[in-house]
Amino acid sequence: MLGAQARGINRTKLTAVILFAVVAAMGGLAFASVPLYRMFCQVTGFAGTPRTGAYVGTASAGAGAAGEVTVRFDANVNSQLPWQFQPVERQVVVRPGEEVLIHYRAHNFADKPITGTATFNVTPFKAAQYFNKIECFCFTEQTLKPGEDVSMPVVFYVDPQLFEDPNTAEVRKITLSYTFFPVETQAQQPSAGEKAL
Amino acid sequence: MAHGAAAGHGAHAHGEHDHHPTGWKRWVYSTNHKDIGTMYIVLSMIAALLGGMMSWYIRLELAEPGIQFIEDTQFYNVLVTAHGFLMVFFVVMPAMIGGFGNWFVPLMVGAPDMAFPRMNNISFWLTAAGLVLLVMSAFVGGGPGTGWTVYPPLSSIAYHPDAAVDFGILALHVAGAGSILGAINFIVTILNMRSPGMTMHRMPLFAWSILITAFLLLLALPVLAGALTMLLTDRNFGTHFYDPAGGGDPLLWQHLFWFFGHPEVYIIILPAFGIVSQLVSTFSRKPVFGYLGMAYAMSAIGVVGFIVWAHHMYTTGLGVNARAYFTTATLIIAVPTGIKIFSWLATMWGGSIDFKAPMLYAIGFIFLFVVGGVTGVALANAGIDFALHDTYYVVAHFHYVMAIAAIFAMFGGYYYWIGKISGKQYNECLAKTQFWLFFIGVNVLFFPQHFLGLAGMPRRIPDYPDVYAGWNMVSSFGALLTMLGTFLFYYIVFHTIRSGKPAEANPWGEGATTLEWTVASPAPFHTHEVQPVISAGDHGHGGHGHGAHPRPAE
Ligand code: HEM
Ligand SMILES: [Cu+2]
Numbered sequence: 001m002l003g004a005q006a007r008g009i010n011r012t013k014l015t016a017v018i019l020f021a022v023v024a025a026m027g028g029l030a031f032a033s034v035p036l037y038r039m040f041c042q043v044t045g046f047a048g049t050p051r052t053g054a055y056v057g058t059a060s061a062g063a064g065a066a067g068e069v070t071v072r073f074d075a076n077v078n079s080q081l082p083w084q085f086q087p088v089e090r091q092v093v094v095r096p097g098e099e100v101l102i103h104y105r106a107h108n109f110a111d112k113p114i115t116g117t118a119t120f121n122v123t124p125f126k127a128a129q130y131f132n133k134i135e136c137f138c139f140t141e142q143t144l145k146p147g148e149d150v151s152m153p154v155v156f157y158v159d160p161q162l163f164e165d166p167n168t169a170e171v172r173k174i175t176l177s178y179t180f181f182p183v184e185t186q187a188q189q190p191s192a193g194e195k196a197l
Numbered sequence: 198m199a200h201g202a203a204a205g206h207g208a209h210a211h212g213e214h215d216h217h218p219t220g221w222k223r224w225v226y227s228t229n230h231k232d233i234g235t236m237y238i239v240l241s242m243i244a245a246l247l248g249g250m251m252s253w254y255i256r257l258e259l260a261e262p263g264i265q266f267i268e269d270t271q272f273y274n275v276l277v278t279a280h281g282f283l284m285v286f287f288v289v290m291p292a293m294i295g296g297f298g299n300w301f302v303p304l305m306v307g308a309p310d311m312a313f314p315r316m317n318n319i320s321f322w323l324t325a326a327g328l329v330l331l332v333m334s335a336f337v338g339g340g341p342g343t344g345w346t347v348y349p350p351l352s353s354i355a356y357h358p359d360a361a362v363d364f365g366i367l368a369l370h371v372a373g374a375g376s377i378l379g380a381i382n383f384i385v386t387i388l389n390m391r392s393p394g395m396t397m398h399r400m401p402l403f404a405w406s407i408l409i410t411a412f413l414l415l416l417a418l419p420v421l422a423g424a425l426t427m428l429l430t431d432r433n434f435g436t437h438f439y440d441p442a443g444g445g446d447p448l449l450w451q452h453l454f455w456f457f458g459h460p461e462v463y464i465i466i467l468p469a470f471g472i473v474s475q476l477v478s479t480f481s482r483k484p485v486f487g488y489l490g491m492a493y494a495m496s497a498i499g500v501v502g503f504i505v506w507a508h509h510m511y512t513t514g515l516g517v518n519a520r521a522y523f524t525t526a527t528l529i530i531a532v533p534t535g536i537k538i539f540s541w542l543a544t545m546w547g548g549s550i551d552f553k554a555p556m557l558y559a560i561g562f563i564f565l566f567v568v569g570g571v572t573g574v575a576l577a578n579a580g581i582d583f584a585l586h587d588t589y590y591v592v593a594h595f596h597y598v599m600a601i602a603a604i605f606a607m608f609g610g611y612y613y614w615i616g617k618i619s620g621k622q623y624n625e626c627l628a629k630t631q632f633w634l635f636f637i638g639v640n641v642l643f644f645p646q647h648f649l650g651l652a653g654m655p656r657r658i659p660d661y662p663d664v665y666a667g668w669n670m671v672s673s674f675g676a677l678l679t680m681l682g683t684f685l686f687y688y689i690v691f692h693t694i695r696s697g698k699p700a701e702a703n704p705w706g707e708g709a710t711t712l713e714w715t716v717a718s719p720a721p722f723h724t725h726e727v728q729p730v731i732s733a734g735d736h737g738h739g740g741h742g743h744g745a746h747p748r749p750a751e
Contacts, residue, residue: 011389012312012389012390014384015384015388015389016312017312019381019415020381022415023415024419026415026420027419027420027423029419029420029422030419030422030424030427030453031427033449033452033453037446102415117442119441119442119444121715125516126515126516126517167517167518175397179337181441181443182442184435184443
């Protein structure tokens, strides 16, 4: 009987240990969701995350039949960043599979060098998985000297699959949007927003 | 073999000659499941007054268009936030899980106490500390005005620059840790400490509901803790989990929050299911119809509850396939839910129903839950939700299905068990009056909010256009009735303890077959020290009470 009791206590402890492990695993999963989420968005184009990387298909294959899409360019600057930032061309008409080079321009008003980084997305979201960027200023941080004016290239193509997927076949206009944010540096000054509040 | 433990069940009466600490030490250092349960109930009743007063103040402001009382709109947001947090984390959860769970799970499964009594004490005091921190957060700077969903960027340092949100995060961390420890305690107790013969398939449905709830807590709360930690480091240490400027994404918060949040609503409602099953069976004098179906329906709800979270996020730009999936998955929950509703009705069908106050509350619960379930099925359709998201329709939905339904189960539980807890029986006439006052009150309060929502009135705003004036006034009048009903309940508790009649061991007669009715009222400090042995003839889950009752330990 004592043995049975001891076994009971061990079982109790074992159950508790397993349950604590479950808690730890779920907590870990919450943090693991960060890279998982990013991977998921990049693989699926979820929430307008455009694909990146070189084109693997054959350019303009079957494009004539599929028609054309208009790609419009949008630019935004975070209020903390004293830059002007805008696309050179407002929009271009592209054929699927065609590699296209376009430019944005950025100008630094401030009297000191400033580093910025751009986030991007594509609308409609569902088209994002067929919008591929081969080269983009948004892949790296950009530093502008005081008063400097630079041209920022983007190379992209629209995957012909866009016209085959019944979910996206009717899409004829795609908007590529960028938002530039300042990159926080070590010597961080209180931002205007915080002072205002 | 395991019966060996029962060999000594002689006639010695434990409860009486028991040495237990007295004075403040009895409570502060308590490791007794009943004392800890009582403390949880008291904590919940205090928090309910705080949370209630906030909601009545909100309704006072909303009674008429324009700004009447609350000039500071941030303060309005703080009220809404604190009301939600208090009610979810410090009223419903402590009362049903910490309070009734602690009191009656060991009694029902025939265990002498919880598996880890000292951990039980820590769970309670962590919850109490969480409550204090949460109340403090409202007084730090402008207070947290984020809503209970704490979405960034509103909750980020840019829009809540003082430490209020950090205090709130800390409060949830601390209370969450308490809940996780409590959940582990319940699972270990239920899996390992049942009396001989109390098999899982004979366990009362309330114990089942707490077991499943504990598993949900275990799986959901760590995710909230992780998400909150990321928010904390975003706010204070310059990380960018939710900040697009640094490559993060505020939507990540919504996914993590609702991965916790949807199971959380079931954490609140499953114990209510358990209580209502006991009530319906007791007062219909019949075993629960489809007992096993009920237990497994709860399990199914628990499992499916983890894969529907994005029905709270239809308008965030989810793709059409994701919306189709989440709509379907959400609608599937209606199946096990329907099984429960029909089983309760079938239990009542042909029973000799005794309409005592707890039974009125059980029936009231079923009514409210069905109304809220129907609006839930409407909202589950992504197309409809585009129009109704963030309107008062959603407010009406979740108050019917979760908030008020849970409160009804709690009131039912209070009246059902107060004799066992306090040793005094409540006054039936007062209790029935309180039921009708409260029932009419909440329906007048929340039903018109469906109309407001359909007409497009957004939630979480202190002011609104004149077109919405009529139903808002009606709704606020309902809040007044609800307030009176609430105060009457506190009076009834006071009256019962002061001058209630002594309660019998089993005041409910043959319908009440679970083990807590085999011990004296009030339940002695120690119960089931000698394990009761349950034989196949007994239906611990609410069978006819005529079977050989398990031997009382006292
Ligand atoms: C029949 C089953 C149910 C369905 C189909 C359902 C569906 C939904 C949907 C689609 C929403 C999102 C509405 C929106 O924000 O636009 C929602 C919100 C909500 N539901 Fe349900 N629901 C069901 C049952 C429940 C239950 C049982 C509870 C709690 C016990 C609950 C509590 C809530 C809460 C608290 C919210 C609002 C959360 C917030 O935004 O603050 N629901 N429900
Ligand atoms: Cu939900």
